[in-house]
Amino acid sequence: MERLMIEGGTVLPMTGQADVYENGVVLVESGRIVYAGPRAGAPFLPGARRINAVGKIVMPGIVNTHCHAAMTLLRGYADDMRLMDWLQTKIWPAEAKMTADDVYWGTALAAYEMLSGGITTFLDMYFPADAVARAIEATGIRGIVARGIIAVGGPSEALSRLDESREAFHRWNGNAGGRITFMVGPHAPYTCPPDALLACAELADELGIGIHIHLSETAGEVEEARRQWGKSPIRHVYDLGLMKGRHVVAAHCVHVDDDDIAILAETGTGVCHCPVSNLKLASGRTPVSKMRRKGVPVGFGTDGASSENMLHILGSEMRIGAIQAKELEGDPAVFTAYDAVAMATIEAARALGMEAEIGSLEPGKRADIILIDTERPHLTPNHDVFALVAYSALPSDVVTTIVDGRIVYDNGRLTYMDGREIMAKAREAAARIVKS
Numbered sequence: 001m002e003r004l005m006i007e008g009g010t011v012l013p014m015t016g017q018a019d020v021y022e023n024g025v026v027l028v029e030s031g032r033i034v035y036a037g038p039r040a041g042a043p044f045l046p047g048a049r050r051i052n053a054v055g056k057i058v059m060p061g062i063v064n065t066h067c068h069a070a071m072t073l074l075r076g077y078a079d080d081m082r083l084m085d086w087l088q089t090k091i092w093p094a095e096a097k098m099t100a101d102d103v104y105w106g107t108a109l110a111a112y113e114m115l116s117g118g119i120t121t122f123l124d125m126y127f128p129a130d131a132v133a134r135a136i137e138a139t140g141i142r143g144i145v146a147r148g149i150i151a152v153g154g155p156s157e158a159l160s161r162l163d164e165s166r167e168a169f170h171r172w173n174g175n176a177g178g179r180i181t182f183m184v185g186p187h188a189p190y191t192c193p194p195d196a197l198l199a200c201a202e203l204a205d206e207l208g209i210g211i212h213i214h215l216s217e218t219a220g221e222v223e224e225a226r227r228q229w230g231k232s233p234i235r236h237v238y239d240l241g242l243m244k245g246r247h248v249v250a251a252h253c254v255h256v257d258d259d260d261i262a263i264l265a266e267t268g269t270g271v272c273h274c275p276v277s278n279l280k281l282a283s284g285r286t287p288v289s290k291m292r293r294k295g296v297p298v299g300f301g302t303d304g305a306s307s308e309n310m311l312h313i314l315g316s317e318m319r320i321g322a323i324q325a326k327e328l329e330g331d332p333a334v335f336t337a338y339d340a341v342a343m344a345t346i347e348a349a350r351a352l353g354m355e356a357e358i359g360s361l362e363p364g365k366r367a368d369i370i371l372i373d374t375e376r377p378h379l380t381p382n383h384d385v386f387a388l389v390a391y392s393a394l395p396s397d398v399v400t401t402i403v404d405g406r407i408v409y410d411n412g413r414l415t416y417m418d419g420r421e422i423m424a425k426a427r428e429a430a431a432r433i434v435k436s
């Protein structure tokens with residue numbers, strides 16, 4: 001495997017706010033970081049391919065904690081609607097027409113978009129799992145596949161989807177150099193009755209993996225849970241035992257009370273904070289700083305492209321999420337630029353339970369690295385590099401994206417797939433899906 005020497009850039013390893021290395025060096029060997037720091041301390045790596053990073057910020061790849069990647073095919077198809085109307089009249093009928101190939105191209109499009117904006121890892125909840133895994137393999141991105149499980153049609157519906165999850169796990173887990181991993185993906189407590197949730201927990205234990213689920217996204221959902229079970233969705237899932245002894249990653253957690261936050265903190269449940277999706281769907285505002293103060297690991301997520309419209313965290317979740325966190329507590333000091341960058345990288349990795357492998361540039365970790373070009377008017381001058389990344393940088397400022405030590409996106413082009421073919425196939429699929 002190739003050795004890389006990325007030199008001359010401003011290196012942000014995301015190991016602390018004070019760790020910023022001008023004219024720094026990052027060394028990569030066999031897909032992993034060997035060194036990230038000042039030039040003076042860098043060991044010699046014979047035969048390394050040199051990447052000139054002068055004028056660029058070198059930082060860990062961004063981690064997208066929550067996505068429905070293939071929903072790129074429905075981008076802009078049904079905006080400005082209320083949730084149930086949106087699902088019932090637009091999304092579900094369109095999804096019913098999607099083939100596995102459509103999902104493959106939709107996921108490839110999502111991966112292309114994410115890599116172009118510096119996202120190197122995403123946690124996906126969609127189906128079929130095989131098609132999602134194939135697209136991860138082909139594009140070069142890192143992905144965690146959670147086959148979405150909805151069990152409103154009774155136990156047999158849940159069982160067949162659990163079987164599919166298990167089969168896909170055995171076929172794909174750890175493939176593509178370890179870039180493909182799995183979680184079990186019960187959609188939400190309102191679409192999975194308790195027996196289905198427990199079956200998901202059993203499967204997670206059998207496979208030794210975590211659980212990804214939507215929790216407390218809307219006020220209506222929480223109200224309905226209180227009516228049905230006499231408690232919040234988070235308390236409900238906790239009481240069922242889902243959060244005991246396994247890692248749970250919960251999307252949204254917008255409408256949470258102190259008891260909910262205490263549960264999330266106690267169990268180390270990772271929270272996917274999707275501020276743009278929550279704002280656009282008028283779902284509410286997640287008390288993100290409060291959760292972080294209580295020790296809940298929180299990372300940014302985009303959600304699907306039919307609610308957030310673009311699968312970018314740079315210039316989107318990072319910027320809007322930071323602004324919203326300040327507004328929410330009426331205090332601009334409560335959430336800093338560094339907090340925003342951390343929530344896009346190392347804290348997001350922690351939320352996914354992957355902080356030993358990704359999220360920062362430290363020796364031994366996977367070499368998931370991005371280069372941001374600062375030779376842009378909106379990134380000039382540089383007083384505080386974290387402020388540049390959190391508040392000014394756009395996804396299109398990312399010039400190079402590296403996953404597992406492989407350059408997967410460089411100067412506007414994917415390395416392992418033809419971006420124009422992906423867009424053409426996605427357009428074809430999208431047109432067919434929405435035709436009535």
Ligand SMILES: [Zn+2]
Nearest residue numbers: 214251303304
């Ligand atoms: Zn979602």
